[in-house]
Amino acid sequence: MPVNASQLNAELAHDLQSGLGLTVINEFDHLQIVGMASILSLHIKGLGQLEYDVLRQVAYYFWDITGRDLNQVLNLLAEIEYIDLITSGSTITKVIPKIPHFDSVYSGIGEYLANQHLNEKEQLTLAILGELTNKPEKRNALIGRLGAEVKLFTGCERIVSESGLVLSKRARGQDILVSPTYFADNLDSVVDLAAAGGAKRIERILNLVGQSQGWPLSLIEKQGEVAGYKIDSHELNILKSLVGDGVLKPPSIKRPSANIELFIFTPRPGNIRLNAANRNIYEKAMGLVASIRKGQLLEERYRIKYPVALLQKLRNFKAVGANSEALVQYRNLVNLQVGKLVKVGSDRYQLQLIDTPENLRAVDEAIALIQTGQMKHSSVDEEARIALTQDEAYVQSLTSSANFRKMNKLELLDEEKSEVEQLLLDL
Template identity: 50%
Template sequence: MIGRLGVEKPIFTRVESIATAGGLVVPKRARGQDVLVSPFYFSDSLDALASQAAAGGAKGVQHILELLKKAQGWPLSMILSRGEINGSKLSPSEIQILNELVADGVLRPPSLHNSKTNTDEHFVFTPRPGSKSLDGSGREVYERTMAIVAAVRKGQLMPSRYSIRSPVALLSKLRSCKKIGASTESAQQYMNLVTLRVGSLRAASKAGWYEFVLIETPENIQALDDAIMLFQQGELASLDMSDDARIALQRDESYIQSILASSKLRTTMRPALDEQAKSEMEQMFLDLK
């Protein structure tokens, strides 16, 4: 970075210290090298990511993320079998990096289970589209967003019979009509959305045919709008982080009272922690789901 920016080392060191103190970057030591990781984008498995970057995979990680941003929710099995993401080729080393990023939890793909073949299909997303981390309620909405995109990708790229031609048109119709027409594939395709309380399956007149009905809550409407935006733009403009969530990520003396039960985060002052305790607390905050 120093060479790319052309700055003097003391200036860079000062900026780095300010960014570290402000929680914008987290310094990591991996494979004998110093690596800076941004928790505002990579919120999980920072040690594994730092190890990949230190091993010379930084450019490979960047290329994979650029391709995934344009093809959110692409099936992992299709990427591995074809060696490409939406027509863009990956090198053997990039495929290996992708596998390791998924295995290490840096990229956390949701999955759909196929009861007929008893297999799980994974759909890969960038860590968290956008440039900001999420608070508790935002994480839950984004989980639903990923599930919606994965369900539609299944119907688009891996249909049992009839494929979805326009994901945006389908989701826009769901947004306006609050349901998707009955089909024989709905039970397999939308089961995760039922589990996440995004919608329900309603039996049609024909045996084995179901229509998907949206549960109208603000969270589900937001998740649906975000899913449409992921298909259109590859990233979300609506992701934001509350001031309390920013404090929780930046200050070791803060803790989260109830991140899943409430979007309102409360912070409590704690005695000063030693370096090991600080590291453990920092990782706990970053690994919250």
């Protein structure tokens, strides 16, 4: 189904707010609240009646929606009939989700956004993101095409850069703006760009990662190989640079010890741009694979010997066997709303699948990722969810890329930099 302009703007608002988190943009009137509404809609879809006090805690802990903003978000969703509110006087006590079919979430919110009077900075921010979703752009050319005043453009550029949705690159004497989402949605175009531009090492890295989706970066560094094939120090540097720039997707699991494990994936295999809804399914699939890879390759005591069989069991029986490592291994899946962890002993937990069409599809996609490296397709206890994630957090791939850039600022050699620039900037 083609995405119209208002629906695309709702998706962009979702992505922007996901990146900004608790950062407040004082110059925005509507865009952040609309982004929060999109995020909340995706996560409460399919759930039963929610206690307001519990939702307030969950919204802040997981989605950076403060109590101050939550009522405004809920009133917006009630206005477009995505939820019903039960109140006592003027106080909201319960929220009843009635979100439409998954791909329609952005339709209603987009229609709402189209009827709001966005200020100049909000309009220009959406225009910049919309342009960079299609391809990298020379900064000066983009300013000219949008007819933007330089000072206003610079302010918007700062906002989208802070969100992690735009990177600024310097190449051949020009400033180039790149959006990681340009690469995030389809692998085929990235491989084609690498091959056409002569970036053979990047092409090789993409192919190797595609053969071993979800491999831990720490293991790649330690063993100096991907998918059983050795990589040299130049290729390892390029791989890290691609992770930092968001070309390779690195969902991460943060352990109680504070060690962060990054699990490396290619962009979504295929040649069709994902909308934000389907991108969320790919995030869930990557989360499933990352959890399985952790048990397969970085086990504490009990190794997962048959990853595909375990995922098939989860799909068919909606649960897998309980064990003492489940709490650490699968906790990220609670955050992603793929499953819930049920305590069945003093230190044993069972992963139970939240049985929705989107989660079943995510499991199928995860199985396909492990088997072939390709995709097959183009009521929850919120208080327990909070308790179970106090000392471990799942960071979705876009945010992980931004964090990786901050943690691992590495300088590439000229020849390595040239290959990365050829890919990112389509030179």
